[in-house]
Amino acid sequence: MFYGFSHTEIWIIGTILFILRYVLIAGVFFYLFYVLKKTRFSKFKIQKQFPLKTQIKREQFYSLLTFLIYGCSLWLFVFWVEKGYTQSYSDLKEFGLVYFVVSILIMVFIHDTYFYWTHRLIHHSKFFKHIHKVHHGFTSPTPWAAFAFHPWEAIISLGFIPIILFVIPHHQWALVVFITFLTLYNVVIHLGYSIPKLKQFKILNTPDAHDFHHLKSKMNYGLYFTFWDRLMGTYYEG
Numbered sequence: 001m002f003y004g005f006s007h008t009e010i011w012i013i014g015t016i017l018f019i020l021r022y023v024l025i026a027g028v029f030f031y032l033f034y035v036l037k038k039t040r041f042s043k044f045k046i047q048k049q050f051p052l053k054t055q056i057k058r059e060q061f062y063s064l065l066t067f068l069i070y071g072c073s074l075w076l077f078v079f080w081v082e083k084g085y086t087q088s089y090s091d092l093k094e095f096g097l098v099y100f101v102v103s104i105l106i107m108v109f110i111h112d113t114y115f116y117w118t119h120r121l122i123h124h125s126k127f128f129k130h131i132h133k134v135h136h137g138f139t140s141p142t143p144w145a146a147f148a149f150h151p152w153e154a155i156i157s158l159g160f161i162p163i164i165l166f167v168i169p170h171h172q173w174a175l176v177v178f179i180t181f182l183t184l185y186n187v188v189i190h191l192g193y194s195i196p197k198l199k200q201f202k203i204l205n206t207p208d209a210h211d212f213h214h215l216k217s218k219m220n221y222g223l224y225f226t227f228w229d230r231l232m233g234t235y236y237e238g
């Protein structure tokens with residue numbers, strides 16, 4: 001039992017919450033940019049063609065598959081927390097509010113580094129067509145593509161979670177805030193529309209850079225930041 005829930009209940013509730021968060025965040029951005037303000041924002045559209053309904057359905061299908069896998073992984077993660085194997089804590093006073101915020105920033109940095117290097121790995125010709133080709137099937141992505149992965153890629157994308165669980169002391173709600181931020185940022189880079197304000201922060205990854213990655217594959221492997229790309233010579237300002 002975890003917070004009074006059985007592991008099966010955690011799996012079901014966790015999966016539903018993953019899906020709801022995705023539908024809410026991707027849905028708001030999609031509705032705003034592709035429906036409500038489509039004409040007004042058209043000058044910011046990065047690639048001029050709009051996605052077909054079949055593409056959006058595929059993006060949603062693969063994302064839902066990803067969340068089923070994420071939901072299953074919760075079973076294992078909760079088991080580790082329950083057994084006291086992890087660095088998880090529930091009393092905010094233990095490390096204080098400043099550390100609560102710092103721990104989220106550490107998670108973002110670890111995730112960005114993990115994402116950059118595993119992303120480069122799955123672009124290797126040995127792995128690409130088996131693992132990452134599904135995500136690159138969307139050459140002009142929409143917010144719904146944020147988690148549209150082949151199941152193998154969904155599993156690989158979870159690999160940084162044990163690093164956080166076992167190495168970084170973290171409040172359980174810090175993890176929830178981080179995963180919500182992850183979802184939000186991932187949706188933003190798949191927006192398909194340029195956000196000029198975001199482009200002013202040179203260190204941040206942008207929809208332009210990630211759109212270019214979907215189109216041309218070989219540059220811009222980062223998620224939140226550009227520094228790994230800049231450091232490794234894989235940056236192209238889309």
Ligand SMILES: [Zn+2]
Pocket residue numbers: 135141190210214
């Ligand atoms: Zn992508």
Ligand SMILES: [Zn+2]
Pocket residue numbers: 119123132136213217
């Ligand atoms: Zn890629």
